[in-house]
Amino acid sequence: MQMLNWVDWTVLAITLVAIVAYGTLQTRGSKNVKDYLRGGNTSKWWTIGLSVMATQASAITFLSTPGQAFNDGMGFVQFYFGLPIAMIVICLVFIPLYHRLKVYTAYEFLENRFDLKTRTLAAILFLIQRGLAAGITIFAPAIILSVVLGWDLLTLNIAIGLLVIIYTVSGGTRAVNVTQKHQMVVIFIGMLVAFFIIVSKLPEDITFTKALEIAGASGKMEVLDFSFSLDNRYTFWSGIIGGTFLMLSYFGTDQSQVQRYLSGKSVREMQLGLIFNGLLKIPMQFFILLVGVMVFVFYQFNEAPVNFNPTATEMMLQSDYAEDYKKLQEEQSQIFRDKQKIIEAYNTSGKPETAAFITAANAANDDIRKEARVLIDKASLKMDMKIESNDKDYVFIHFILNNLPRGLIGLLLAVILSAAMSSTASELNALGSTTTMDLYKRNVSEKTEQQMVKTSRWFTFLWGIIAIGVACIANLFENLIQLVNIIGSIFYGNILGIFLLAFFFKFVKGNAVFIAALITQVLIIALYFLNEYEYINLPFLWLNFVGCTIVICIACLLQSLLKNEKPTAT
Structure with missing residues (x-):
């Protein structure tokens, strides 16, 4: 590199x-809030x-x-x-x-x-x-x-x-x-x-x-x-x-x-x-x-590395798994050469059945990359080094x-x-x-x-x-952009629900919203980890909708039980 x-x-x-x-x-010296x-x-x-x-x-x-x-x-x-x-x-x-x-x-x-x-x-x-x-x-x-x-x-x-x-x-x-x-x-x-x-x-x-x-x-x-x-x-x-x-x-x-x-x-x-x-x-x-x-x-058209993280590749070639890693590199090179012939045939004929061979070749290449990540994880654990095997964030750089x-x-x-x-x-x-x-x-x-x-x-x-x-x-994480969105999704639905209650549910007061928000945040964190450990199937993006819905429902229910609460300023 x-x-x-x-x-x-x-x-x-x-x-x-x-x-x-x-x-x-241009903006130095702000004098007031x-x-x-x-x-x-x-x-x-x-x-x-x-x-x-x-x-x-x-x-x-x-x-x-x-x-x-x-x-x-x-x-x-x-x-x-x-x-x-x-x-x-x-x-x-x-x-x-x-x-x-x-x-x-x-x-x-x-x-x-x-x-x-x-x-x-x-x-x-x-x-x-x-x-x-x-x-x-x-x-x-x-x-x-x-x-x-x-x-x-x-x-x-x-x-x-x-x-x-x-x-x-x-x-x-x-x-x-x-x-x-x-x-x-x-x-x-x-x-x-x-x-x-x-x-x-x-x-x-x-x-x-x-x-x-x-x-x-x-x-x-x-x-x-x-x-x-x-x-x-x-x-x-x-x-x-x-x-x-x-x-x-x-x-x-x-x-x-x-x-x-x-x-x-x-x-x-x-x-x-x-x-x-x-x-x-x-x-x-x-x-x-x-x-x-x-x-x-x-x-x-240009051969890619088995793993785009250069630090991981350097470590693997010096580890006890070097021969296994080199074997994966050779297998990927062979897949690349075969794929060149398939793509050339596809460009010439344009037949849909040829496209299926391209998909199969890329799937085989993905399997090689997955095996490489497993080896990198094994090597980093054995060498007591934190080397990231997931290379999505290294592709563009x-x-x-x-x-x-x-x-x-x-x-x-x-x-x-x-x-x-x-x-x-x-x-x-x-x-x-x-x-x-x-x-x-x-x-x-x-x-x-x-x-x-x-x-x-x-x-x-x-x-x-x-x-x-x-x-x-x-x-x-799996991918940095997903990590940021996951963190946001754990909190955003709850916060949005609080604001929607303020805008559109005038009968709901402070105590009900506060208690509902605390309960909802605990539930959303629990749902996220249940999904991570595959007890449920709820992609993180849906946590925004679920969190917003839960806090609104709980707040409305609690308010019906807190009818004597004094009204707050609007």
Whole structure:
């Protein structure tokens, strides 16, 4: 695997330093809470839209999504089908209410509607899940640089985390918004360049249309799945139902997103920003998945490693299982040679029965890769080393480092690191503001504006340190992008249910909601682990719908038993 040269380092360094410096210099010196936490309410709709997209599109998106498509195809895009529905609901219900109440955080509304303990509970649930997610968004790019530089993950986690802390603590919400706008420009340019480079590196007789046919023959272009089977994690129905509830909670109640559009100049600017995000997000995810599919097609004509994690391969060749691993490499090479003949026949004839042979060859190759992962796990256990065998998150970075020209490698790394910085900055900004406004301010005597800004800076810094700590102890899951969504799904349904009770169930009061939320959170965590140990079959995306439904039902039932409770302010 080739290392970076001075051209790549120059492109990478100039891009990242320019973004951080610009965000810090343009937004330094916020004097009051409104400026620091809501950006002075000066953001235009395009800034809001790009900032919202950048918050969601972390390094995990550009690191894991191509690997997801490489392994499983385009079906993951169904996860986002509920996004436009959620955007419409939020624009009509959430935004006008937040703007009218002039809240700094989404959870302030819950105290007005219910009581302080319900506000505090919702804020704490947010802090837990978003604090974990912030650590993962730091961990993702650290994986990349550990491969590129050969540095240990601990050093990289600390370095990346501190870089983000600098401009987030310095400039607050406006610094995050300003930098994210430029980061998204870098991201769009980088991914477009990567796509055209991949297509250009295919054999001369393989056009883009032919590449799509080969991907389709391999089962990678199956976008829609209308089955009702819970065995399929991503279907049209899970995306429309579970995805809608997840996106409603994420964009409507998660402070890392709410804070992005609360900085808007007006309700109209906020709404236009979210509609912009809703229209662009699905095509963007489709395109990123298509990049992963094109990487898959590329490796139909260029031999891939048995495992894309170079550290794992290096360890295996020095372990007691080296001969077994070399045998798997030889078997994969033979499958690759046979597949070349099959693909050539398919290109010539185009017969459907030939496509079946391509599918069979890829299935055999997948079996080899599974055997390699088992061997890597055995070797790492025997050698008492934590080496990750699951290589989905290494696929795209392996392609970048081995196939892109000098300079473009630095640009693509800048894309992934920019995404990491933008998403992590949003999360730290939201964690700091939620801790300040929902926990600290409600439990201390009145402070001046300057003291509140200072306190918010310190809480943002503290959450940055906590996120670095989480990153340092994180390990790869099945896939990083799935891990983030799983963490969110465990909490989001419950939080969304609390807000929907506040909006639409006026007879339900604070005590009933608070008790229902506690019960629901325990039940959802239990359901997740029951599914993990295969006692039940409930894909994580459905936890959003189930959690929301449970908390509403329990709260309504409890309220009927607490008829004598005094009404709370609305």
